[in-house]
Amino acid sequence: xxxxxxxxxxxxxxxxxxxxxxxxxxxxxxxxxxxxxxxxxxxxxxxxxxxxxxxxxxxxxxxxxxxxxxxxxxxxxxxxxxxxxxxxxxxxxxxxxxxxxxxxxxxxxxxxxxxxxxxxxxxxxxxxxxxxxxxxxxxxxxxxxxxxxxxxxxxxxxxxxxxxxxxxxxxxxxxxxxxxxxxxxxxxxxxxxxxxxxxxxxxxxxxxxxxxxxxxxxxxxxxxxxxxxxxxxxxxxxxxxxxxxxxxxxxxxxxxxxxxxx
Amino acid sequence: xxxxxxxxxxxxxxxxxxxxxxxxxxxxxxxxxxxxxxxxxxxxxxxxxxxxxxxxxxxxxxxxxxxxxxxxxxxxxxxxxxxxxxxxxxxxxxxxxxxxxxxxxxxxxxxxxxxxxxxxxxxxxxxxxxxxxxxxxxxxxxxxxxxxxxxxxxxxxxxxxxxxxxxxxxxxxxxxxxxxxxxxxxxxxxxxxxxxxxxxxxxxxxxxxxxxxxxxxxxxxxxxxxxxxxxxxxxxxxxxxxxxxxxxxxxxxxxxxxxxxxxxxxxxxxxxxxxxxxxxxxxxxxxxxxxxxxxxxxxxxxxxxxxxxxxxxxxxxxxxxxxxxxxxxxxxxxxxxx
Numbered sequence: 171x172x173x174x175x176x177x178x179x180x181x182x183x184x185x186x187x188x189x190x191x192x193x194x195x196x197x198x199x200x201x202x203x204x205x206x207x208x209x210x211x212x213x214x215x216x217x218x219x220x221x222x223x224x225x226x227x228x229x230x231x232x233x234x235x236x237x238x239x240x241x242x243x244x245x246x247x248x249x250x251x252x253x254x255x256x257x258x259x260x261x262x263x264x265x266x267x268x269x270x271x272x273x274x275x276x277x278x279x280x281x282x283x284x285x286x287x288x289x290x291x292x293x294x295x296x297x298x299x300x301x302x303x304x305x306x307x308x309x310x311x312x313x314x315x316x317x318x319x320x321x322x323x324x325x326x327x328x329x330x331x332x333x334x335x336x337x338x339x340x341x342x343x344x345x346x347x348x349x350x351x352x353x354x355x356x357x358x359x360x361x362x363x364x365x366x367x368x369x370x371x372x373x374x375x376x377x378x379x380x381x382x383x384x385x386x387x388x389x390x391x392x393x394x395x396x397x398x399x400x401x402x403x404x405x406x407x408x409x410x411x412x413x414x415x416x417x418x419x420x421x422x423x424x425x426x427x428x429x430x431x432x
Numbered sequence: 433x434x435x436x437x438x439x440x441x442x443x444x445x446x447x448x449x450x451x452x453x454x455x456x457x458x459x460x461x462x463x464x465x466x467x468x469x470x471x472x473x474x475x476x477x478x479x480x481x482x483x484x485x486x487x488x489x490x491x492x493x494x495x496x497x498x499x500x501x502x503x504x505x506x507x508x509x510x511x512x513x514x515x516x517x518x519x520x521x522x523x524x525x526x527x528x529x530x531x532x533x534x535x536x537x538x539x540x541x542x543x544x545x546x547x548x549x550x551x552x553x554x555x556x557x558x559x560x561x562x563x564x565x566x567x568x569x570x571x572x573x574x575x576x577x578x579x580x581x582x583x584x585x586x587x588x589x590x591x592x593x594x595x596x597x598x599x600x601x602x603x604x605x606x607x608x609x610x611x612x613x614x615x616x617x618x619x620x621x622x623x624x625x626x627x628x629x630x631x632x633x634x635x636x637x638x639x640x641x642x643x644x645x646x647x648x649x650x651x652x653x654x655x656x657x658x659x660x661x662x663x664x665x666x667x668x669x670x671x672x673x674x675x676x677x678x679x680x681x682x683x684x685x686x687x688x689x690x691x692x693x694x695x696x697x698x699x700x701x702x703x704x705x706x707x708x709x710x711x712x713x714x715x716x717x718x719x720x721x722x723x724x725x726x727x728x729x730x731x732x733x734x735x736x737x738x739x740x741x742x743x744x745x746x747x748x749x750x751x752x753x754x755x756x757x758x759x760x761x762x763x764x765x766x767x768x769x770x
Contacts, residue, residue, distance in 0.1 A: 291725070297552075298549075304550040310518070330697065331515070331543070332651070333455055336636055338635060339634060350696060396576075398586045408745070412752070415759045422734070
């Protein structure tokens with residue numbers, strides 16, 4: 171099975187601090203990490219290769235330093251990676267991003283399965299996975315919590331829904347997006363680390379993937395951010411309640427009534 | 433479709449809402465979005481259409497007029513009894529090509545988030561996820577879509593000036609459902625599902641619906657969430673009792689989920705769900721950044737903890753210092769049964 175895992179490098183929130191004024195997270199100066207949901211996508215791909223054979227190729231779009239996230243995926247078992255990096259890709263929204271990734275998947279060739287994380291934690295849209303499936307005209311399954319079975323030409327997955335789950339069979343090729351429940355990502359081995367340092371990460375430009383320049387970057391993006399503003403301010407003063415448990419409960423009920431919640 | 437001028441834009445009209453159907457029933461998010469669609473359509477002088485896809489859903493179509501719909505576009509077919517994104521996307525794309533809506537709004541649910549990106553790509557439309565505010569330029573119909581970005585640290589307003597239709601998803605409970613007006617009527621239009629819609633699709637082998645599995649963090653007005661301080665799976669019982677009393681949902685921190693005390697579907701935070709409820713009650717959750725990004729956009733945050741100095745207690749609107757195992761049951765007891 172030839173599997174492509176699409177990954178994204180995102181800002182790490184681990185070391186973030188809360189701004190005491192606005193009570194929101196300070197994002198400036200954060201280092202970059204592999205999107206947490208993508209670690210499950212990489213692990214699932216590596217497990218499938220271990221069970222059924224084949225190859226795991228990691229694909230990302232971003233600045234050149236995003237190659238580090240590709241190396242991280244190789245350190246935990248991916249075979250190789252490709253990076254789409256060029257000024258012309260900059261400013262892509264989810265439509266343009268999924269177009270570029272789909273073109274790269276075609277260029278990689280003979281791909282059976284694409285695995286993505288459910289969403290990236292910076293944009294939170296969950297649109298790129300289904301977008302890739304649409305550009306390729308492949309079947310899709312989102313919010314996948316287990317891969318039940320797989321063969322050369324099909325995969326059986328369990329999808330999470332608001333009111334339960336279902337199990338469905340998709341003929342390959344297909345795109346699946348995975349949630350955290352699906353596995354426990356492994357820790358890199360020494361051999362994996364060495365492999366990740368040695369590997370060459372080819373950088374592809376729009377021409378390499380036959381991309382129509384009017385469909386990538388800012389020009390290829392139907393949506394455009396026209397304004398950014400701070401979010402509506404939170405109550406910056408915390409109302410403090412303490413006392414006996416009964417007093418606390420009473421005071422809290424009063425607060426909820428005051429706000430017409432009860 | 434890319435549009436080059438206002439004349440081409442004017443080929444597209446009306447505001448559509450994609451109805452959310454779960455276990456055969458229209459969900460409240462549909463009514464909430466109908467209210468917003470009505471506001472947009474009134475500013476623009478156009479109509480609200482609701483698209484209803486599913487199996488045996490036709491008889492519910494008439495209920496949607498009361499919430500502001502002028503027309504209901506129905507495709508009712510056994511092939512859509514379960515969620516088959518590929519079929520629904522093909523049917524929706526055909527409807528869009530035929531009737532050319534200016535705006536399409538869909539619930540940001542697991543189904544909506546799977547379906548709409550697929551449709552947006554095929555129809556070459558702009559799509560914005562998880563909008564918290566929608567407004568319209570009455571002159572040219574451009575939709576002004578506001579959404580939180582970077583974990584709620586920035587509100588970005590997004591415009592899609594040169595593509596039609598314009599598509600948005602909105603989470604349940606973000607918009608307010610209008611009071612139903614039973615006197616309103618409208619027109620029901622039926623569209624067929626064709627044989628070609630049903631070829632080369634996935635095969636759904638097994639379906640499991642359960643009200644117990646229904647966590648519905650996205651659909652709740654009040655979430656009460658627990659962390660490591662709940663001490664074990666039984667600890668969550670007091671949260672369940674409270675949630676049941678107020679019609680809310682139970683959330684959890686990653687620590688509690690990783691400990692196996694409660695299923696992953698309850699997890700709030702960066703690798704769980706992002707929630708935007710009216711009230712979020714954090715019980716013994718210290719407030720790691722990864723948790724805070726998942727709930728900091730809730731309207732009212734209440735923290736209950738023994739330790740008054742945790743990040744959660746400091747960011748909360750109301751911080752209660754005390755014993756969760758006494759305060760939560762006392763709260764539940766003090767709230768009259770619904």
